[in-house]
Amino acid sequence: MTAHLTIDNLAKRYASTTALDEVSFEVEPGELKVLLGPSGSGKSTVLKAVAGLISPTRGRVLVRGKDITDIPIHRRNIGLVMQGYSLFPHMTAYENVAFPLRTPMHRCGQRDLHERVVRMFELTGLAGLESQRPAELSGGQQQRVALARALVFSPEVLLLDEPLAALDRELRERMQEEIRRIHRTLGMTIIYVTHDQSEAMKVADRIVVLNRGRVAQEGSAVQLYESPIDEFVAHFLGGANFVTGTVTSIRNGHLNVEVGDVELRVPSVDGLRPETQVTLMVRPERVQVGVPDAGSNHLPGTVVDSTYLGSALQTIVSLSDGTVWKSNVTPARSRVQAGAPTHLHWRIEDTRVLAAQQTPTNTPLEASNEP
Amino acid sequence: MPSIETQPHASRRTAAAVAFARKSRGGLLLLLPALGYLCLFFFLPLVFLLLQSALTPDNYLRVFRESVYLDVMYRTARMSLAVTGVCLVLGYPFAYFMSTASERMVNVAVGVVILPFWTSILVRSYAWLVLLQREGIVNKVLLNLKLIDHPLKLVYNLNGVICGISYIMLPYMILVLYASMRNIDLQLLVVARSLGATRLRAFYRIFVPLTASGVMAGCSLVFILSFGYFITPALLGGREQTTFSMLIDIQMNQLLDWRFGATLSAVLLLVIMLLVVAVRRIVRVERSVQWIQ
Numbered sequence: 213m214t215a216h217l218t219i220d221n222l223a224k225r226y227a228s229t230t231a232l233d234e235v236s237f238e239v240e241p242g243e244l245k246v247l248l249g250p251s252g253s254g255k256s257t258v259l260k261a262v263a264g265l266i267s268p269t270r271g272r273v274l275v276r277g278k279d280i281t282d283i284p285i286h287r288r289n290i291g292l293v294m295q296g297y298s299l300f301p302h303m304t305a306y307e308n309v310a311f312p313l314r315t316p317m318h319r320c321g322q323r324d325l326h327e328r329v330v331r332m333f334e335l336t337g338l339a340g341l342e343s344q345r346p347a348e349l350s351g352g353q354q355q356r357v358a359l360a361r362a363l364v365f366s367p368e369v370l371l372l373d374e375p376l377a378a379l380d381r382e383l384r385e386r387m388q389e390e391i392r393r394i395h396r397t398l399g400m401t402i403i404y405v406t407h408d409q410s411e412a413m414k415v416a417d418r419i420v421v422l423n424r425g426r427v428a429q430e431g432s433a434v435q436l437y438e439s440p441i442d443e444f445v446a447h448f449l450g451g452a453n454f455v456t457g458t459v460t461s462i463r464n465g466h467l468n469v470e471v472g473d474v475e476l477r478v479p480s481v482d483g484l485r486p487e488t489q490v491t492l493m494v495r496p497e498r499v500q501v502g503v504p505d506a507g508s509n510h511l512p513g514t515v516v517d518s519t520y521l522g523s524a525l526q527t528i529v530s531l532s533d534g535t536v537w538k539s540n541v542t543p544a545r546s547r548v549q550a551g552a553p554t555h556l557h558w559r560i561e562d563t564r565v566l567a568a569q570q571t572p573t574n575t576p577l578e579a580s581n582e583p
Numbered sequence: 584m585p586s587i588e589t590q591p592h593a594s595r596r597t598a599a600a601v602a603f604a605r606k607s608r609g610g611l612l613l614l615l616p617a618l619g620y621l622c623l624f625f626f627l628p629l630v631f632l633l634l635q636s637a638l639t640p641d642n643y644l645r646v647f648r649e650s651v652y653l654d655v656m657y658r659t660a661r662m663s664l665a666v667t668g669v670c671l672v673l674g675y676p677f678a679y680f681m682s683t684a685s686e687r688m689v690n691v692a693v694g695v696v697i698l699p700f701w702t703s704i705l706v707r708s709y710a711w712l713v714l715l716q717r718e719g720i721v722n723k724v725l726l727n728l729k730l731i732d733h734p735l736k737l738v739y740n741l742n743g744v745i746c747g748i749s750y751i752m753l754p755y756m757i758l759v760l761y762a763s764m765r766n767i768d769l770q771l772l773v774v775a776r777s778l779g780a781t782r783l784r785a786f787y788r789i790f791v792p793l794t795a796s797g798v799m800a801g802c803s804l805v806f807i808l809s810f811g812y813f814i815t816p817a818l819l820g821g822r823e824q825t826t827f828s829m830l831i832d833i834q835m836n837q838l839l840d841w842r843f844g845a846t847l848s849a850v851l852l853l854v855i856m857l858l859v860v861a862v863r864r865i866v867r868v869e870r871s872v873q874w875i876q
Contacts, residue, residue: 237845263777285776292777302792311788317779365779 214277215370216241216401217262222271223425224257231257232268233425240367244395244402246412249422250448255405258422259371262403263292275368285319291362291370294390295377297354299346299361305353306342309333309360318338318365332360335394349529352383359394372404389412409449413437443491451496453537454566455511459488466560472532476509478563493564499539501527501548504557511556513537518547529556628760631734636845646850652830656854659826662744662816663809669749671798677835678760679790683769696754708818711747712738743819748809755808756801759796761825763797766772803862807855827851 215238219299224232230269232254239245247255248472260266262273264285272281280288298353299308309332312318320328333339336356355375362370376384392415395402406412412419421428421436421444428448429441440446443454457471467478469490478492504510513529516536520526524540527548531537537556548554636642646652699707714720715737722734737743767790775785786811811829820826828851834844 264775265777285773286779286781288777289779290777291772294770294774296768296770298774300766300771300775300789302795311775311780312778315779315784316781363779 214405215239216276217242217403218272218274219262220272220274222252222258222261223269224261224266225269230425232261235271235422235425235427237420237427237430239403241400241401242399244392244404244415244417246416246419247403247405247422248407248412248419248448249428250407252420252424254425255407256373256424257425259373259403259405262369262370263290264288285531286315289317289365289368291365291367293355293358293362293370293372293375295374297346297358297378298342299354299357301346304343304345305349305357306333308346308357309364309444311361312365326546328364328546329360332364333404335397336360337390343385351379352387355379355387356390363394363398368401370400370402372402374406375404375407384411384520385414392416398526405500413449421448423448437495439564440493440566443493446493446566449485449507451538451540453494453496453499454491455531455535455537456489456491459486459490462489467565471511474511476563477512477560478509478565479561481565484565491566493566494537494558494562496526496538496540497524497542499537499556499558500537500541500563501529501554501556504555508559509563510558513554513556515548515550515552515554517550520547529554531556609721632845633849635842636849639842639846640849642843642846643850646846651852652827652847655825655830656850658823659810659828662741662748662824662826663806665741665745665813666748666752667802667806668808669745670752673749674753674756674760674801675794675798678757678764681757681761682764682767689794693758696757699750699754704814705818707751708747709813711743711815711819715743715746729864738819739821741820741824743821744816744824747815747819748812750814751815752805752809756805759801759804760794760797763794767793799862799866803859807858810855810858811851 215329217239219235219237222232222235224230235258237245244389247258249255257266261268264280264283266555268281272279274280299305300311303311303407308328309329310325313320313328330339333342337357338353338356338360341353343356346351346357349357358375374392376387379387388411391402391404394400401418404412404415416433418430418432419436420430423444429436429445431439436445437449440449440452443452446452447455455471455476457469457476460475461467462468462480462484465480467484467490469476469478469492471492476492484490501515513531514529516528518525518527521540524542525547527539527541529537529539539556585871677692677696681689684692712719716722717734717736719737720757722731725731726734737746771789771793775789776782780788811828812826813832816824816826817829817832827847831844831847831851834840834847
């Protein structure tokens with residue numbers, strides 16, 4: 213099966229900055245692919261290159277194997293929904309949705325036009341709002357009009373650029389389900405850009421994580437969360453605890469890693485030799501506080517703080533070298549006294565070995581501004 | 584260099600901040616100096632003028648009985664319409680350029696637009712005479728290029744008047760149009776293109792309709808200003824280009840018939856006010872028609 217959309221070695225340089233260094237990935241027919249990354253990671257640049265809003269410095273964009281890099285924007289047949297929806301304020305909702313079908317590119321007969329517009333209003337749950345102007349619609353309704361308008365001409369691919377960023381949380385979650393539903397109904401191939409990891413995990417078939425203009429990792433939500441390739445991905449997709457150590461030996465499909473004066477056991481990874489420096493990662497919800505079970509990994513530490521979160525009890529523990537770890541465990545039991553010495557422990561198979569980081573970690577917190 | 588703020592500061596004008604500024608500002612007292620000035624030197628004389636015209640109501644009939652007055656009124660309107668058209672055709676592309684240019688280019692462009700205001704209108708109108716007269720620069724250049732055999736009559740006719748007034752009015756048109764264009768979200772044009780519209784189609788189906796109210800405002804401003812204009816048509820026009828305000832001048836300064844002059848002034852005032860009301864009506868009707876559709 214050939215890919216529906218292929219991003220091939222895409223690069224975009226501006227006078228002083230590199231927005232895209234080198235990005236390649238494929239989108240299968242009917243797939244909802246999320247581009248996830250902090251601002252400045254290049255995710256919007258990829259989208260703009262696919263839509264034709266910018267021409268890449270290098271690389272190609274292919275639809276069903278056909279190079280569209282040099283096709284002008286209005287002949288690309290690609291639906292685009294931008295962050296502010298960009299509805300035409302002087303037209304009614306109906307006229308907005310009918311707009312594409314009145315351009316020479318997608319022109320169709322009057323009856324066909326009406327039928328398709330009405331079908332879109334039904335699909336997006338907008339029926340009855342045809343004669344409203346954008347200013348009279350709520351944020352969620354405007355979002356639906358923008359979707360209907362981008363879908364009405366049956367585009368090859370639908371591009372969504374932070375489509376829900378302007379909505380409040382409750383509405384955002386409803387629209388995420390709505391977009392999944394429309395995606396299933398139409399079998400549309402979608403690229404969805406967001407900086408919100410929970411939104412990404414919720415809507416995506418597969419996720420491409422971008423960092424500094426490069427693909428950091430691609431995979432399903434489970435793959436990215438359970439087996440992040442490096443510290444950046446681990447950090448970007450939820451909480452993560454890190455510790456560095458040295459591989460001492462390989463035995464019975466396990467690595468032994470020395471961290472300070474403690475020995476940890478880790479599921480084996482190909483290509484690692486003794487004496488190698490490695491970073492290990494454990495998700496906070498896999499870490500328990502208290503007396504370790506036999507056969508599990510454990511590290512000694514001091515309780516810094518303990519907070520009741522309702523769904524979990526979060527305990528912050530400082531290790532002997534000053535590294536701070538978090539433990540989020542359910543059910544939330546009684547809090548632990550701050551300052552008390554304790555042990556952190558977790559199952560061997562919940563330990564991940566990360567690839568050595570080439571560049572300093574770019575955490576979401578220190579994300580730079582997007583050009 | 585005059586600069587125009589290109590970043591709206593709406594976010595800093597929160598309701599609380601505005602309420603606070605309002606409270607600490609001493610309210611309407613601050614309006615008094617300007618209001619007093621206007622009352623003393625504008626409204627009061629205007630009332631005297633209207634009273635004077637009311638002393639001889641027959642004069643109003645005279646305006647409608649003697650064809651020359653309505654004739655001149657009609658010609659003045661036609662000339663103003665032509666000026667408005669010229670300003671729109673020249674100003675719209677310029678304002679569009681400004682609305683898409685970088686901040687630095689905008690500052691330069693605004694400077695270029697405002698620069699003529701620093702010179703007296705009289706001087707600028709005479710400058711047009713120098714350019715357009717029989718032995719003027721334009722004719723000389725055309726003659727030397729052998730494009731014409733004998734000098735064109737460019738001034739003391741409608742051409743001279745339209746050149747002169749359009750030049751004076753163009754900045755008003757450009758600034759009003761620019762003010763309406765800079766609020767237009769240019770992303771709308773990008774989206775229109777992605778939906779299949781060509782560059783041209785996106786422009787006339789999205790951009791132009793969104794400037795309609797700005798065009799209306801610019802055109803009515805230029806039309807109304809031109810309608811009462813005096814100096815430039817007096818200098819650059821011929822006898823055919825006598826405007827209504829020149830008739831008033833003749834009554835007052837040459838025939839010394841102040842009462843009839845006052846009547847003509849009142850009629851001009853009335854016509855212009857009717858025009859303003861009509862324009863507002865049309866704009867409002869257009870808007871409500873849009874709402875209904």
